[in-house]
Amino acid sequence: MKKLINDPANYVDEMLDGLCLAHPGLVRVGDDRRAIARSTKMRQGKVGVVSGGGSGHLPLFTGYVGRGLLDACAIGNVFEGPTINSCQDAIAAANGGAGVLCLFGNYGGDKMNFEMAGEFAAMDGVETRTVLGTDDIASAKPEESQKRRGVAGLIFAYKTAGALAEQGARLDEVATIAQKTVDRTRTIGVALSSCQIPGAASPNFTIADDEIEFGMGIHGEPGIWRHKIRPADELVDEMISLILAEKPEGASRVAVLVNSLGSTPFEELFILYRRAAQRLDAAGLTIVNPLIGPYVTSMEMGGASISLCFLDDETESLLAAPAECPFWKVG
Amino acid sequence: MKKLINDPANYVDEMLDGLCLAHPGLVRVGDDRRAIARSTKMRQGKVGVVSGGGSGHLPLFTGYVGRGLLDACAIGNVFEGPTINSCQDAIAAANGGAGVLCLFGNYGGDKMNFEMAGEFAAMDGVETRTVLGTDDIASAKPEESQKRRGVAGLIFAYKTAGALAEQGARLDEVATIAQKTVDRTRTIGVALSSCQIPGAASPNFTIADDEIEFGMGIHGEPGIWRHKIRPADELVDEMISLILAEKPEGASRVAVLVNSLGSTPFEELFILYRRAAQRLDAAGLTIVNPLIGPYVTSMEMGGASISLCFLDDETESLLAAPAECPFWKVG
Structure with missing residues (x-):
């Protein structure tokens, strides 16, 4: 690499x-x-x-x-x-x-x-x-x-x-x-390809050219299943379903993060977000200020994660408060 | 892919x-x-x-x-x-x-x-x-x-x-x-790996596992040379030297963009930026508000480019004016 x-x-x-x-x-x-x-x-x-x-x-x-x-x-x-x-x-x-x-x-x-x-x-x-x-x-x-x-x-x-x-x-x-x-926050990821620690002789893990691992951790920790790659919408449906199964009672508004694990392009993140937004809308949830991009990566690892933060008035107001760092500017 | x-x-x-x-x-x-x-x-x-x-x-x-x-x-x-x-x-x-x-x-x-x-x-x-x-x-x-x-x-x-x-x-x-x-703007890139057009049978171009192409375009257009990969600092030195050879007379301040072509991680961009900043400082140039990140990509293409915009008062003031789009917020 x-x-x-x-x-x-x-x-x-x-x-x-x-x-x-x-x-x-x-x-x-x-x-x-x-x-x-x-x-x-x-x-x-x-x-x-x-x-x-x-x-x-x-x-x-x-x-x-x-x-x-x-x-x-x-x-x-x-x-x-x-x-x-x-x-x-x-x-x-x-x-x-x-x-x-x-x-x-x-x-x-x-x-x-x-x-x-x-x-x-x-x-x-x-x-x-x-x-x-x-x-x-x-x-x-x-x-x-x-x-x-x-x-x-x-x-x-x-x-x-x-x-x-x-x-x-x-x-x-x-x-x-x-x-x-x-x-009130839940994340699930899907990994497509590995990263490599600088100086290491080989990638952090291996995954076949036509396979993905659902639920893999950001250091390559084992996930839930490894199968042939599937259409993005199917993957998002499974991701959202798993997260919504743990929805706190009464939550009606969510912050969403569709995150690149590294090498997955913005284009694909927006394709994932499109389906996620459809599914959340169908579940009666209102999305507040979604974040789409590389926010938490593992260098050049391929894949993406979806995080939902189920809001209440207090967390929603604090998420909207002014903030500024090199990678995130609010307000 | x-x-x-x-x-x-x-x-x-x-x-x-x-x-x-x-x-x-x-x-x-x-x-x-x-x-x-x-x-x-x-x-x-x-x-x-x-x-x-x-x-x-x-x-x-x-x-x-x-x-x-x-x-x-x-x-x-x-x-x-x-x-x-x-x-x-x-x-x-x-x-x-x-x-x-x-x-x-x-x-x-x-x-x-x-x-x-x-x-x-x-x-x-x-x-x-x-x-x-x-x-x-x-x-x-x-x-x-x-x-x-x-x-x-x-x-x-x-x-x-x-x-x-x-x-x-x-x-x-x-x-x-x-x-x-x-x-007043000059860019030079280095490509490490190809992207692939969705639905295409193969990557857009091929490049050996230990090679890079200096000056390759963002669609895989031919560059200046293709050789074994070199240390980042050497590459930055060559990139900056080529750009500075075209420095407009009198320019003393520069805007800098260290851009990921897609899969190159932030960590590597900051390593590139570190050397670029050293070289520009040594050349007597003052850097104004550098941009480091994926600003112009080719999906999952590996590599990076460095752009310098040689400023005058007018361009510097306009670059600092308020702006806001999904990927760039100023002021």
């Missing part, structure tokens, strides 16, 4: 340098500079919102640092969680004296390192709370939803938590809205 | 439906609905700015319809120019009584059809002017720059012409700024 890179050992650092050069609102912080923070001074009295995870998922994670979204983000090597130090650096950068919400995907390494970093932060008098993204419905049954992985739907929680923090809410309120957003 | 599509015969129409469903600011117009216009009424007395081209390049062309950018856009089948009818539909939709600028890439079919459409428009009393994007420096020598193809750099001309039209300028003024922007 060909890549436009230099020495794979420098991949993450050169990428972060480029990101911060292009977006002067972002700055690398910490001893190993593996945390990204807003270049403006943290507002005193504002709750900090922090995320983190492995590299290779841009715009996730670091691309969502900005006003009304994340204050800082810890970043690891490709598909590897950030170090404890980087998590500490991100928490420190987001500390405005009102506590810090750590909001990241439900992966073992990330959890362990953020937990340790949170303990160190507590010793420094910085209160932290943790909320985990668990939106991937392919990764565990509904009755074990706390075991689910976090994927693209995490960005809805960034947005609501970031907006509420910007409005001056308390840490417990910001954590509560993040948890509510996660609880 | 796997695609998330339905019947290839419906590819373009389903894609356009999805685009307009997702972005209610856009609407399909004309008998065959192969023109996209702003859903708000055309402002009387405002010069219209129109573009057009084949499908398969999103966000180009239709994705740039919006305030301060295009008023309408004609769209053809994948990699085929729009029909004369669609060009007429776009011109009619952009007619506010002050004339219409047709601003599109230098390709034979597009030119022919827009020319015919312009003649029909004249019979209806609508004055048109044509400016062609000719930014691809790999496609002809500097002394034959009028023969060059239009590629990613065209969006800088959308932006300046769109902004000046929004400010109430006359048709000749809007055409002049578009031409000046084209004249």
Whole structure:
């Protein structure tokens, strides 16, 4: 797999340098500079919102640092969680004296390192709370939803938590809205082709030229089925049906994200969105400000995911609040 | 090559439906609905700015319809120019009584059809002017720059012409700024892998697993050389050197676009941008608001292009003016 890179050992650092050069609102912080923070001074009295995870998922994670979204983000090597130090650096950068919400995907390494970093932060008098993204419905049954992985739907929680923090809410309120957003968000993906970790000898997984895997995770974790490729509308129907089977009672409005896992073009995303919109309309759901594009990727992985966030008045209003980061501008 | 599509015969129409469903600011117009216009009424007395081209390049062309950018856009089948009818539909939709600028890439079919459409428009009393994007420096020598193809750099001309039209300028003024922007914009690309037209039996071109083609066009047109892949920094050095060899005298500020041709991830674009920024800095050039991402693609084609627009006060101010379309928001 060909890549436009230099020495794979420098991949993450050169990428972060480029990101911060292009977006002067972002700055690398910490001893190993593996945390990204807003270049403006943290507002005193504002709750900090922090995320983190492995590299290779841009715009996730670091691309969502900005006003009304994340204050800082810890970043690891490709598909590897950030170090404890980087998590500490991100928490420190987001500390405005009102506590810090750590909001990241439900992966073992990330959890362990953020937990340790949170303990160190507590010793420094910085209160932290943790909320985990668990939106991937392919990764565990509904009755074990706390075991689910976090994927693209995490960005809805960034947005609501970031907006509420910007409005001056308390840490417990910001954590509560993040948890509510996660609880009301569901994602399902379909993978067509693999990505390759820079420097690796072979792609991350293999999949036949005429096959797709339904429900595969963003690092190639096993999905629900692998079969011959089907028409887009059939796939969307199955995706939407699975998500709607978990629709919270009373929900009538939804935020929708049709996300490219990397190499799937905008044209195909709009074909998927067309069918999704038809199906949601038929189900009596009103779509609010859909997002269509590469929001959470795995480098050049082929495929797409659909995320629905079932709204209530509070989450809808926070999703519409002004926000600005390199990859998402609202208002 | 796997695609998330339905019947290839419906590819373009389903894609356009999805685009307009997702972005209610856009609407399909004309008998065959192969023109996209702003859903708000055309402002009387405002010069219209129109573009057009084949499908398969999103966000180009239709994705740039919006305030301060295009008023309408004609769209053809994948990699085929729009029909004369669609060009007429776009011109009619952009007619506010002050004339219409047709601003599109230098390709034979597009030119022919827009020319015919312009003649029909004249019979209806609508004055048109044509400016062609000719930014691809790999496609002809500097002394034959009028023969060059239009590629990613065209969006800088959308932006300046769109902004000046929004400010109430006359048709000749809007055409002049578009031409000046084209004249001061240079692009060079590198291709890693092919795309495939939906329904086609094979990819658009082939390229060995360890090779790249420098200067290849966005439809697979031949480039300058094909060799083994090289480190990103070496490629950027060659790209920037070629562009700077054509730097207009006195230029000290540049707008930069590091564009994914489709499947090349953001991470790699930022690695390319990092080196480009270093080289431009070393050349004494100041970068203004860089754009990094998939702005002009060929579906899932692998590779990237770098465009520089050498600024003067007028173009810099127009690039910074407010604009909003589904893929680009300024101010």
